[in-house]
Amino acid sequence: NHALYILKGDICGFRLRTRRVNASMTLDKMDSNIVVVKKDITLTLPTSDVEDGQIYFIRNHADGNVKISGRISALDTPGSISSSVDLSAGYLMIVVYDKVNNKWLANRCDNW
Numbered sequence: 665n666h667a668l669y670i671l672k673g674d675i676c677g678f679r680l681r682t683r684r685v686n687a688s689m690t691l692d693k694m695d696s697n698i699v700v701v702k703k704d705i706t707l708t709l710p711t712s713d714v715e716d717g718q719i720y721f722i723r724n725h726a727d728g729n730v731k732i733s734g735r736i737s738a739l740d741t742p743g744s745i746s747s748s749v750d751l752s753a754g755y756l757m758i759v760v761y762d763k764v765n766n767k768w769l770a771n772r773c774d775n776w
Contacts, residue, residue: 680696680697681694681696681697682696682697682698682699683695683697684699684700684701685698685699685700685701685705685707686700686701686705687702687705688705688706688707688708689705689707689708690707690708690709691707691708691709691710691720692710693710693713693714693715695720696719696720696721697720697721697723698720698721698723699723699725700722700723700724700725700726700751701726703726703727703729703730703753704729704730705730705731706730706733706748707722707731707732707733708733708734709732709733709759709761709768711734711735714761714763715763716761716762716763716764717761718760718761719759719760719761720758720759721756721757721758722751722756722757722758723756723757724751724752724754724755724756725753725754726753728753729750729751729753730751731748731750732748732750732751732757732759732770733748734747734748734768735747735766735767735768736748736767736768736770737767737768737769737770745767749770749772751772754774755772755773756772757770757772758770758771758772759771
């Protein structure tokens, strides 16, 4: 079931929603790009009504740590699960939901 299927060609002007966050919260199904602007908050990844392949780009733009909470594939030990990970100032985390295994697959990019 596809909402939009384009075998050839392109789409021009398409942008993901960007949301600036300054308080702890559970991310919304319609969120995509998250820019954290306040330190010491917790962002919780959704656990219900999550689509396979759902993706979040989370950038910590605050001067301090942000906690990402959820059923997350551990960054340092593939195959294991973490209940939360810390995202340091200046880092970007990309999480993709794996519905078959019921977990968020996470990658972190540092600030070069």
